[in-house]
Amino acid sequence: MANNMRPADMKRINTPDLAEAFIKEQVEAVRKQVGDKKVLLALSGGVDSSVVAALLIRAIGKQLVCVHVNHGLMRKGESEQVVEVFRNQMDANLVYVDAADRFLDLLEGVDEPERKRRIIGGEFIKVFEEEARKLEGIDFLAQGTIYPDILESDGVKAHHNVGGLPDDFDFELVEPVRLLFKDEVRCVGHALGLPASMVERQPFPGPGLGVRCLGAITRDRLAALRESDAILREEFAAAGLADKVWQFFTVVPDFRSTGVRDGRRAFDWPVIIRAVNTVDAMTAAVPEIDWAVLKKITGRILAEVPGVCRVLYDLTPKPVGTIEWE
Numbered sequence: 001m002a003n004n005m006r007p008a009d010m011k012r013i014n015t016p017d018l019a020e021a022f023i024k025e026q027v028e029a030v031r032k033q034v035g036d037k038k039v040l041l042a043l044s045g046g047v048d049s050s051v052v053a054a055l056l057i058r059a060i061g062k063q064l065v066c067v068h069v070n071h072g073l074m075r076k077g078e079s080e081q082v083v084e085v086f087r088n089q090m091d092a093n094l095v096y097v098d099a100a101d102r103f104l105d106l107l108e109g110v111d112e113p114e115r116k117r118r119i120i121g122g123e124f125i126k127v128f129e130e131e132a133r134k135l136e137g138i139d140f141l142a143q144g145t146i147y148p149d150i151l152e153s154d155g156v157k158a159h160h161n162v163g164g165l166p167d168d169f170d171f172e173l174v175e176p177v178r179l180l181f182k183d184e185v186r187c188v189g190h191a192l193g194l195p196a197s198m199v200e201r202q203p204f205p206g207p208g209l210g211v212r213c214l215g216a217i218t219r220d221r222l223a224a225l226r227e228s229d230a231i232l233r234e235e236f237a238a239a240g241l242a243d244k245v246w247q248f249f250t251v252v253p254d255f256r257s258t259g260v261r262d263g264r265r266a267f268d269w270p271v272i273i274r275a276v277n278t279v280d281a282m283t284a285a286v287p288e289i290d291w292a293v294l295k296k297i298t299g300r301i302l303a304e305v306p307g308v309c310r311v312l313y314d315l316t317p318k319p320v321g322t323i324e325w326e
């Protein structure tokens with residue numbers, strides 16, 4: 001495989017011109033590496049895999065086969081956006097797998113966070129493997145490995161929490177952004193014409209909403225989580241906070257609290273808002289969000305999300321609290 005060390009004289013890709021030059025160079029390199037063979041890519045819709053997909057579509061068009069596994073733990077609208085951008089707009093060869101029921105059935109009753117992670121990661125590999133076996137004549141596997149993955153985790157993408165593909169999968173790797181830092185990947189993504197909402201996306205854990213629907217995941221709490229998270233994102237964007245706060249999301253715990261709704265006693269879930277600023281995710285501070293914004297979000301969640309009767313804002317810095325709740 002090609003060199004995995006960033007040459008000392010490699011320029012930081014931080015302008016559209018440098019991004020274009022990088023794309024041109026990689027398009028040629030990929031065409032040379034792959035020839036007329038087919039390439040497989042697990043396309044999550046995250047920044048790295050999306051940029052690799054767009055780059056490879058430019059280089060080899062339909063020789064790229066993207067597989068998007070919807071594990072049912074995506075944020076609202078994310079899987080739909082993958083289909084819209086890659087299949088409808090970029091005319092990609094995209095296999096969309098709705099595996100939500102499979103994941104949720106397996107997760108039923110499982111409340112231990114690391115077990116949940118292992119189940120989600122393990123099942124993801126299984127579904128991807130099954131899809132890959134259905135396809136014929138694939139010689140290459142593309143991955144959105146970026147330079148920090150190489151520096152920090154032996155070239156394994158950090159969110160692959162469990163294992164990898166089976167040994168009999170004898171693919172040659174195609175990793176066109178492996179020497180880039182995150183900001184450079186984003187710069188290349190813009191140059192490739194991907195939507196800003198995809199390229200500037202905040203970090204989202206591999207296990208997705210699965211570790212934010214606390215304890216044993218239920219479909220109704222998962223729906224409350226997805227809706228409240230969408231409201232939070234919408235209101236942060238409207239208030240100009242979406243690119244100022246590093247990561248923000250909601251959490252739904254697995255206990256209820258009393259309330260009154262329409263003159264009657266309610267016994268529903270709380271929603272917790274988590275927002276943090278950080279440089280490296282090792283420590284994090286909680287931003288002081290404008291009271292009016294928090295009040296508006298609270299009002300909307302209480303009015304629009306069924307089964308929720310209380311909204312909280314988490315004031316805990318890291319340390320002591322981690323960014324995620326599980």
Ligand code: XMP
Nearest residue numbers: 117158159203204205206207281322323324
């Ligand atoms: P914590 O909760 O450890 O999170 O303070 C630090 C950063 O890592 C993300 N995170 C994960 N990412 N798989 C991932 O891909 C995971 O299992 C996972 N757990 C936490 C978290 O969202 C934050 O950005």
